[in-house]
Amino acid sequence: MRSILLISWKEIRQRVFNRSFVLSLILGPVFILTCVYILVKAADEGKKNVHVLIADPGDILQGVISSKEDPNVQYSFVSDYLEIDEFAQGKPYQDFDALLEVNEKVLNNKKVFIFYRDYLSDPVQNSIRFTFERRVEEVLIEEFSDLTVDAFRQLKQPLNLDFRSIMNPTNSNEGEAGWVGYFFGSIIILFTLFYGMSILRGVAREKANRVVEVMVSIVSPPQLMMGKIIGVGAAALLQLVLSLVLILSGLYLFQEFLFSDFFLNDSLSGVQVSEGANELLQHEFQRVRNNEVIHLLYDRINLTLMLPFFFLFFLISYVFYGAFFSLIGAAMGSEGDGQVLILPLVLLLLFSLFAGYFMVLNPASQFSSLCQYIPFTAPMAVMVKLSMGYAIGEGYLLWISFLILLLSSFLILWIAGKVFKSSLLSFGHRLSLKSLFRWRTRT
Amino acid sequence: MIEISHVSKSFRRKSALNNVSLNIPRGKITGLLGPNGAGKTTLIRIMNLMYLPDDGFLKYNGQLLKKDHLKNIGYLPEERGLYQDLTVQEQLTFFAKLRGLSNLEAESSANYWIEKLEMKPWRNKQVVSLSKGMAQKVQFAVAVVHDPEFLILDEPLTGFDPINIDLIKKLLFEFRDAGKTIILSTHNMQRVQDMCSHIILLNKGKVVSASSIEDLFSGFVSNHFVVRYKGTGIAFANALWTDFELVNQVELPGGVIEARLLKRGDKSVDDLIKNLQGHVAIEAVQLEQPNMDDVFISLLENLENE
Numbered sequence: 001m002r003s004i005l006l007i008s009w010k011e012i013r014q015r016v017f018n019r020s021f022v023l024s025l026i027l028g029p030v031f032i033l034t035c036v037y038i039l040v041k042a043a044d045e046g047k048k049n050v051h052v053l054i055a056d057p058g059d060i061l062q063g064v065i066s067s068k069e070d071p072n073v074q075y076s077f078v079s080d081y082l083e084i085d086e087f088a089q090g091k092p093y094q095d096f097d098a099l100l101e102v103n104e105k106v107l108n109n110k111k112v113f114i115f116y117r118d119y120l121s122d123p124v125q126n127s128i129r130f131t132f133e134r135r136v137e138e139v140l141i142e143e144f145s146d147l148t149v150d151a152f153r154q155l156k157q158p159l160n161l162d163f164r165s166i167m168n169p170t171n172s173n174e175g176e177a178g179w180v181g182y183f184f185g186s187i188i189i190l191f192t193l194f195y196g197m198s199i200l201r202g203v204a205r206e207k208a209n210r211v212v213e214v215m216v217s218i219v220s221p222p223q224l225m226m227g228k229i230i231g232v233g234a235a236a237l238l239q240l241v242l243s244l245v246l247i248l249s250g251l252y253l254f255q256e257f258l259f260s261d262f263f264l265n266d267s268l269s270g271v272q273v274s275e276g277a278n279e280l281l282q283h284e285f286q287r288v289r290n291n292e293v294i295h296l297l298y299d300r301i302n303l304t305l306m307l308p309f310f311f312l313f314f315l316i317s318y319v320f321y322g323a324f325f326s327l328i329g330a331a332m333g334s335e336g337d338g339q340v341l342i343l344p345l346v347l348l349l350l351f352s353l354f355a356g357y358f359m360v361l362n363p364a365s366q367f368s369s370l371c372q373y374i375p376f377t378a379p380m381a382v383m384v385k386l387s388m389g390y391a392i393g394e395g396y397l398l399w400i401s402f403l404i405l406l407l408s409s410f411l412i413l414w415i416a417g418k419v420f421k422s423s424l425l426s427f428g429h430r431l432s433l434k435s436l437f438r439w440r441t442r443t
Numbered sequence: 444m445i446e447i448s449h450v451s452k453s454f455r456r457k458s459a460l461n462n463v464s465l466n467i468p469r470g471k472i473t474g475l476l477g478p479n480g481a482g483k484t485t486l487i488r489i490m491n492l493m494y495l496p497d498d499g500f501l502k503y504n505g506q507l508l509k510k511d512h513l514k515n516i517g518y519l520p521e522e523r524g525l526y527q528d529l530t531v532q533e534q535l536t537f538f539a540k541l542r543g544l545s546n547l548e549a550e551s552s553a554n555y556w557i558e559k560l561e562m563k564p565w566r567n568k569q570v571v572s573l574s575k576g577m578a579q580k581v582q583f584a585v586a587v588v589h590d591p592e593f594l595i596l597d598e599p600l601t602g603f604d605p606i607n608i609d610l611i612k613k614l615l616f617e618f619r620d621a622g623k624t625i626i627l628s629t630h631n632m633q634r635v636q637d638m639c640s641h642i643i644l645l646n647k648g649k650v651v652s653a654s655s656i657e658d659l660f661s662g663f664v665s666n667h668f669v670v671r672y673k674g675t676g677i678a679f680a681n682a683l684w685t686d687f688e689l690v691n692q693v694e695l696p697g698g699v700i701e702a703r704l705l706k707r708g709d710k711s712v713d714d715l716i717k718n719l720q721g722h723v724a725i726e727a728v729q730l731e732q733p734n735m736d737d738v739f740i741s742l743l744e745n746l747e748n749e
Contacts, residue, residue: 002540003541006537006540006541007541010526010537014528206524206526209524209525209527210520210522210523211524211525211526212524213493213520214518214520214524214525214538214585216491217488217491217493217513217518217520218513218538218541218542219541
């Protein structure tokens, strides 16, 4: 055991105490946080400072519209007809992004046009539509009813016949949540690929410079293999944990200082939501107001559930794939050898990414169910499935996936140990499946 | 010390060792000789438990050789290998710990060998930046850093300059005098003759000879004579007649010529002197001492003839 720990510690030191590790530790989270920032800003783009001119010759809106509901959209009124050409070319109108034309018959024909200069994003369109409809509604109530606005809105509520799956009674947005699982699964796959290749290169290099001859005169080949897998895995885990800490800290700082406007508690302070507004209206209002990326990042990720299983499956899938990579590294005749077996393994990892993508889009398909039990795809499949939520009473499926992956890892470790033992001192050959099988059976 | 009993090993039906039985004497330097492919490396790897024999067994100090014994064995492989990105100090400490030394012992032993092998200025240099000779010293230190009682050294002096060859040879004699057992595998016959008290000769996976140098040489008589004379070369050549063949000759100071002759048949020194008398002035005649090259080639030739 001491030998394994010594080899592991050497591998950790070799990988952790160097500039490239520190650099990737900083650059990785910085890259992800930059992407998050760009995505949030991109999703929010178009909301900023949109100035809408309302041409209301019939004074139907009476010069009133609530701009409080979205501070990013400003409204101004003109009481004359405005030709589109005049709006497009006229100097006084160049500061306006869109022209909302309220014709005099709007209360009857319910037809309104809005002409924009640059395409308005969906959130902005929703915001304008929502604000305008509410104002027209107020005018209609005032004109045709004795009811108060709140009372009218209570009456107006449609009957909400909500069809829900018994597998998802809370009607949470599975697809959206699935992408969160896909993100975690992808992290597992990418780290496994990166550090698996690191094991392979390490073993191949040690074979090439013949230090394995000295090593196996001191420790057994399986001990050497385990030392490498544990050491490289610990370095990977360290990088993963530190990266996550940095990313989560970054997201927290973003929440506090950069994205504070997006959070409901803050934004609600400037909004008047009538007390009678029901859950549906609240939700609709929130969707209009909130940024989708922010919503996904800060509301949809259940970290307390995802993180423990993420680390558990990361570790086992790393051992599973790591054993494969070390096996190929040991069996290689030279540093440049082994492409014939590396490629299928990399393709299997990439297939996992595809399987996860397919699962998000088709969570109920048979293929999605099958992927949970195939060790190669299980880490990704479980992450996606976990983020979408297991149905009540089906939580045990996660543990079946876990057990299959665990047993497969032990099996591959055992086979890799045998190949390691037989092939580590063979040099100069060309690696083939045949030779691999021969080494597996040789003692 | 090490007893090898009826050991056989094959790779894909190709026999590398065939029923090899040997005793490696304690406190001696034993030369392990043999042409390429004789089975030396396989035997060395079996002694390090890197391969398991198909048949037979090995004993270390009377016990079946097992993993625990490896901490008493030092191994210097022919194909040198070190961790290129570790410093000299880290390299030695790592291998010392791996051989079972405590952290403190490992540090202390690494320091000892760094000083002993005159590597202090390179202590914190990575192996990749060392010269070949310096890397060889580190490799040697790796083999001995845990103070083993049994050393297996495969071509230990290759790559060293004459000064360092002398340094390593002195160290090996020190080890021997301290009671350590050393196996020296080399193709350099002169080195075997200089350093070893025993030899093992392998050929085609079998033991051809295993004995002390004295025993080996006592059974081996040279066919060569060395003669020093004054006179003409033609007269000397004529005097040899058909009984002796002139291999080569060199002129020494003072008009003396030294000639090396190969005898034919069972001719003796007396026959040589009789042939030469009256033709040249004989200064000295002696039977040439056999060397390891001759013994090695002769033994292998005998084997081929059998």
